[in-house]
Amino acid sequence: MRIAKHPILDFKKQKRIPFYYNGEKIFGMTGDTIASALHDNGIMVYRVTDKSRKRGFFCAIGKCSSCMMKVDGIPNIKTCVTELKAGMHIECQKGKGSYK
Amino acid sequence: MKAAADVGIIGGGIIGSAIGYYLTKMGLKDIVLFEKDYLTSGCTGRCGGGIRQQWSTSDNVKLAKRSVELFEKYEDELDFDFEYIQQGYLILAFTDDEVRDFKKNVAMQKKHGLKVDLISPRQAKKIVPFLNTNDVLAATYCPTDGLANPFLTTFGYAERASEGGMTILRKTRVNSIERKGGSYRIRTDKGDCTVKYIVNAAGPWAQEAAKMIGYDIPVEPERHQILVTEPLERMVCPMVVDFYHGFYGSQEKRGGFVMGESDPSEPVSYKTSSHWKFVESISKKFTYLFPRFSNVKILRQWAGSYCVSPDAQPILGPISADDPNYFLAVGYSGHGFMLAPATGEAIAEWIVKGKPLTTDISHLTMERIEKGDYSQEYNVV
């Protein structure tokens, strides 16, 4: 959910950029990280651990492991500090992540 | 009040508004519409809104077909969402006689280019899956028939006509009309106005307005009752017409089912009150035809007047050769809404251009009544 109006901050209008989440085409904005774009789309679960625990966004500064996902085939990418680019394929990571 | 105008229209229903709209569209500006109460206060305000082209007379088919052509363009032309939907009319035959008549009608309608078919009960059931077709022998179906909101259509005409120059006088009752040279002086409870042309679009009160200049026209008011159910999610449901039991019903765009019946024992009157016999009778018909909907709730019943003519077809054009500038647009016999576009256009052409050009209405003038030379419209509920 984007903040449309803010009493203090002015969010500059950004361009919509398409990317794929589990194969489905969705949109983020220029300047987004993968995590912020997913959150805006209402996607909360970024990975499911070996022990079947769901994990999402957490620290936002790349310090923890909560938001690691498979990005363009590469697992364990910290999505909160990875800039979103058009056409990226993001997948909810299952377990430890694999290159399959 | 304006002291003079080119045209005075008596009646602020769908017919008067349509004629006013086409007159302004054809460039005439100096028009006054007299309405004794509020727009749609007569039969338009109580109308079910069906738009059907499947008639038994050629003239009605032609007028209805032309009207549908116009309805299809109105949303843009009038810049008004008048809730128009084309979901077809399904007319059911329960007797061999009906099947025979329907065959004849379909052949005639097809000759006029109407897309209509005689279909089997099984095909009918396919179109309306929840219809009880056990006793149905055959049906006719025209997919371009439909439904719209008569109030909004009237308001759309009136808004555009007002922009085009027409003056609408609400709560202004015409009390009498005097001939004055080649003109008519219309005397109302709010003042007088002298006009070159008069259009009598007074619906059930058409006869009174004709009497004001000394004519007795053969139209009579007749009460027809109608009801609406609670609104439900829309399912595709054509208007289902059953002449045998006397029933018509359809789901309107807002979701309510609107239905009515014909009651041959209804006397001539201006009555618009509601009777319990109607709701009992139509409930039986409806639940017989639609057993699955027996627990749908009735929201409201009401009644309106048909302005009935001897052959159930409208009477259009000059009231007589002696009064060529006094036009009738009356006697629609319950079908005024659906014929309003084509007849509005025809009357306006007659006034502005000297004769109707688009649709031939020469069989629908007073002449046929005077000569007794008319073909009866049978497809009436």
Next chain:
Amino acid sequence: MIRTDVLIIGGGPAGLGAAIETTNRGLKTLLVEENPIYGGQLIKQTHKFFGSHSHFAGTRGIYIQDELLKEIKKEHFSMLPGHSAVGIYDDGVIGIYDSKKNRFKKVSAKKVIVATGASEKTIPFKNNDLPGIYGAGGVQTLMNVYGVLPGKKILMIGAGNIGLIVSYQLIQAGADVVGIVEALPKAGGYDVHLAKIRRMGVPVFFKHTIVEAFGQDSVEGALIVQIDNKWKHLNGTQMQLECDTICLAVGLTPSSEILMQTGIKMTFSPSLGGYVPVHNEFMQTSSPDYFVGGDAAGIGEATSAIIEGRLAGISASDSLGKEKNAEKAYKEHVDYIEKLRDGNTGIKVKKGKYELWNKPWDTSMETFEKKDNTIKIPKGRTKAYVSIECYEDIPCNPCEISCHFKAITVGPNITDLPMLALEKCTGCMSCLAQCPGLAIFGINKNLAPGRTGITIPYELLPLPEKGDPVWGADRDGKIICSARVEAVRKNKNKTHLITISVENEYAENVRHFYPGASGDVLICRCLDITADEINDAIDRGYTDFEELKRYLRVTTGPCQGRGCRQLIMNMIRAKTGEDVSSHSTGTPRPPESALPFSAFTKGGGK
């Protein structure tokens, strides 16, 4: 190999502060910042900072990094955003990683200043890894940097300054804070921050803790419980709160792992938030080549981080022989930081640092003499005046500076309370917009007979307009009366001044207002028709009830117009000025209430 005089690790307030000092002394300085944007936590701080007016007090955090950058001498400075320091090797080489190009680079520096900030603590409770549970910093980043709201209903854990500030920011961004859970019996953060969110109606659950979060894929709610003095759960006090986000603001811990690689001395200091590198008053560690500053040297707040960074910069310069008068250069900053750490909140940090420096500590330093700054308003006062509701020793003085008439005095000791000289106060209300705590209100008893004007500093949307009816709320956010907006004074710094009027008896208690309900006024509830739609239709010419009814279908729903007929008639009258008593209002028709067809078919037959 990149060669530089000084390497600064971290581009937050401390790192930028350090760069000011080293570059201005001609030292070639390289700053690496792991994020693509410099500024560290400043970039999320939408609130105005406390402190001395001479040190950015009253300025919003988000503008401070640019102010700092202006003071840096550019010809001696290079900055590498998107670069993180990943190792300090045994030869003193520092490895940095360029995340954009995926490249490892080596830096050789004479001196290294570590300003790596802090990381957030978390607390144990059931399902504390559920998506929707975020650190307060994560929440701030998401909403204030990326403009994405973390959720709609937020439960805040922790009533320290961060918890209070982030709660306020969440409300500003349009979220609903369902409550703040705090284990202690009072807020750890400043009273004025607490007062600000209390008057917006946010409940604070003191002596409570979170027991569990629940939800299928993400947070749907939380269970909290009251605790006793020994942190034992009190059975029977469990409470479920509905929320979609749980924000943890349970403290920070210094993040100086990189320094541990060098083998310098570390120590554990509870008052500084965890393991910190041992350092002296001038921010030098146990190694003459490494300096620290900011949260990495012990958790504090951003203004003192800047000062610590500057001290580290001076120290590093000094050790390279680039500071002639070190004594003097240190003194200004040391004196200011001492002042910042006076007062109930800062004293903890001061104590931790004193322990580190082996400086004697006197417990009497922990108690402060508080002046009484309440004033009596003489009965005859007709002129407007301000009510300063700041009763805590916060190191802060923008109010003093903002008053053109010298009516407010804080004095040299900036933790002292502001004193108002009523006779000098003209009621101009300039101070209201400057107070970072939004703790000053304007009072005008002479606004209108029987009514008092209350001017409130306001930073929420939507901004009301003059004449709007609003609800007056007390200091706990409880609505106590109706009020009216009398004036809206917009300010460049976005703390706008809204004057509302209330009946005199509420003047002492109203300190906030809620906008009158926005949204639609439904007139015809059966068919969802709003007052706006009806007014539009009347404007369009449908002034006759019967026409209006057919135009909008009002009164044709199941209630047959019971609910709305009279309202609509009043609307027509109000708009047209006509006597509508002669209008037909439609005929109610049978059935009186909706009945199924089956009710009429009993008896059978076609």
